[in-house]
Amino acid sequence: MMLDFALFGLSAFMAQVLTNLDNLAALLALTMVSGAKRSIFGFLMAQAIVIGAALLLALGVEDVVPHWAGYLGVIPLSLGILALIRRRSGKEAKSNPNLETGASIIMITLLFISLSMDTFAVLAPLLADSAPNFRTAGVIGAALAAASLATVALLGSKAPFMSGALARRLERLVPYVMICAGLYILSNSWTDAV
Template identity: 45%
Template structure:
């Protein structure tokens, strides 16, 4: 029993350590897009990432790790779309343009910065015996829920008197472009 607890605690630690970028993105998106859409996208993306890590570790062959960097073009495109709309005089703000995006765009954004978690959990699951699979996934799931609750709590600490859009509206497109560039440039180094 102590071994299962230890491996679950290791999974929590590994997931938190590889999801600090997701936490920062989550807080920003909650403030600009809204809590329900952001948390739904984050939870679905993490479920997809952990499922993929499990299936790849079980021996499925996939070319996903080599193409995952291309996911960075999604936030770059969303950021450029918001900037073009702003400079062409569109009436809607950048945050409203991003919030009009389907939850799939938010899921893709979280997936694009979750490759480090995928790279950690795939070998962890592959190298562990079958009796440790459930504790690893339980620990990671516990971390996912904890980070979602923590992100929502951090976002709620913002001063209530300042409008959400006034605080971050101008910054949203630039952050999305920077995240996308990070994913496109850095993912190749995560694979090696």
């Protein structure tokens, strides 16, 4: 049983990391412009808000429409497919944070919240489609992932070999992660009984 919780936490960890690769690239750039402490604190605040909002949505869906929670998997599935279509048609937008030097923590937090909608779209259905015990493991996994990304950004701001290019290459995996998360939620949920 403990292995199940660990695997679910690992799933949430991986979903959080892979949907935040664009944030990692932005965070690496912002550490150079606005300072590492301010940028990382803003990033962590944004991730706490996104994870908390995903958990609140998961709890609300369970209370309101418990038998429909599994259909939330359509959201990350659709977003992943749309991202692949945009990439193939060359319409993929590049995210470049345009913040002046010394941007406030609130501005940095708002930037990262806006960049984290894909994380929310994956994490909320994942948490909504799981039992309360597993939600705790999922939140812990997502929080550890956010802390790990912040650590990588802190180390990357000090190491010359680390750059946003690596994060941008890994970001190509995000649509596939969203599609897999959507399929998982749809296949392993109350929708099975329908």
